[in-house]
Amino acid sequence: DAGVTQSPTHLIKTRGQQVTLRCSPKSGHDTVSWYQQALGQGPQFIFQYYEEEERQRGNFPDRFSGHQFPNYSSELNVNALLLGDSALYLCASSVGQVYEAFFGQGTRLTVV
C-alpha cells in the first residue's frame, strides 16, 4: 500500500513565476492538508481539503491556492513566487481530522 506521494521532490523557480505541487493521499484517506516548513521551523498549516472543498485555511495569502480532485488527490498552486516562499512543502492525508495524518516526503521548493 503506497503511502502519501508528492511530486516533484525538488524544483527551482524564479521570482514571479507560478508553481504547482501535487499530492496523492494514502489509500482510503479522504482529507488532504498542505503545510509549509521553512528551514529549522515547524510545519505551518496552509489549508485542508475535504470533499473537493477547502475546509480550513491558515494565515497564507491568496497567492496560495489549492484543489482536490474526485480521487482525493490534491494540488497546491503558488502564484507570483517570492524568495520567502522557498521551503519544504508537505502534504498530509488522513481520515477526517480525528486520526493521525500521514505525511509525504515533501517537495523542496527553491525560489531564486
Next chain:
Amino acid sequence: AQKVTQAQTEISVVEKEDVTLDCVYETRDTTYYLFWYKQPPSGELVFLIRRNSFDEQNEISGRYSWNFQKSTSSFNFTITASQVVDSAVYFCAATGGFKTIFGAGTRLFVKA
C-alpha cells in the same frame, strides 16, 4: 487561536538515558486532538502518538509514554532508554476545527 509551544530547542542525551520532551498548547476548541510526530533527517514526518482532549489517561507504548494534563495544557512525551536512532526533530501538534498547529520542534541528539 491555537498555539503549540515547545520550549526545548535542542536536547542532547547519552544512549540509554530517558528523555522527556515538553509541549504546552493553547486552544479554544472544546474538542481537540494532540499528536507527537518525529522528523528524521530524511524529512518525512512520522506519527508517534495521539491523544483526544476528552481522554486524559496516560499510556505507555513500547519505549514511548506520554503525560497529558488538561489542567496545565501540557502534553509531554518521554522516550525510555533512548537509542541513537531516536535522534531526530520531534514535533508536538494540536488539531481542532480542521486545523493543525505544530510547535517549532525539539531536536534530540542521542550520543552513543
